[in-house]
Amino acid sequence: MSRDAVNTVVQRAISDEAYRALLTEQTYDALDEYDLEPDEQGALIAASEETLVEMGVSPETARRFEGLFHISRGGGG
Numbered sequence: 001m002s003r004d005a006v007n008t009v010v011q012r013a014i015s016d017e018a019y020r021a022l023l024t025e026q027t028y029d030a031l032d033e034y035d036l037e038p039d040e041q042g043a044l045i046a047a048s049e050e051t052l053v054e055m056g057v058s059p060e061t062a063r064r065f066e067g068l069f070h071i072s073r074g075g076g077g
Contacts, residue, residue: 002034002035002036002037003055005034005036005054009031009034009044010044010052010057011061013068014065015063020075024069028041047065047069048066049066050062052066
């Protein structure tokens, strides 16, 4: 498991608007440059705070990532 890669993707998605758009629109292309296991890709695609924390992402960062993708995928409230 590549915890560093998961953290890198999460941090980049939070801080880089262009990458966040790519991750939303062309998910697999955005993730291809990282050495991720299928379960890691799944956690990033699902933007699951709980799973990301289990993979070593800090709770605050995972919550922020989940919030960004919850809104961008039509889940805003």
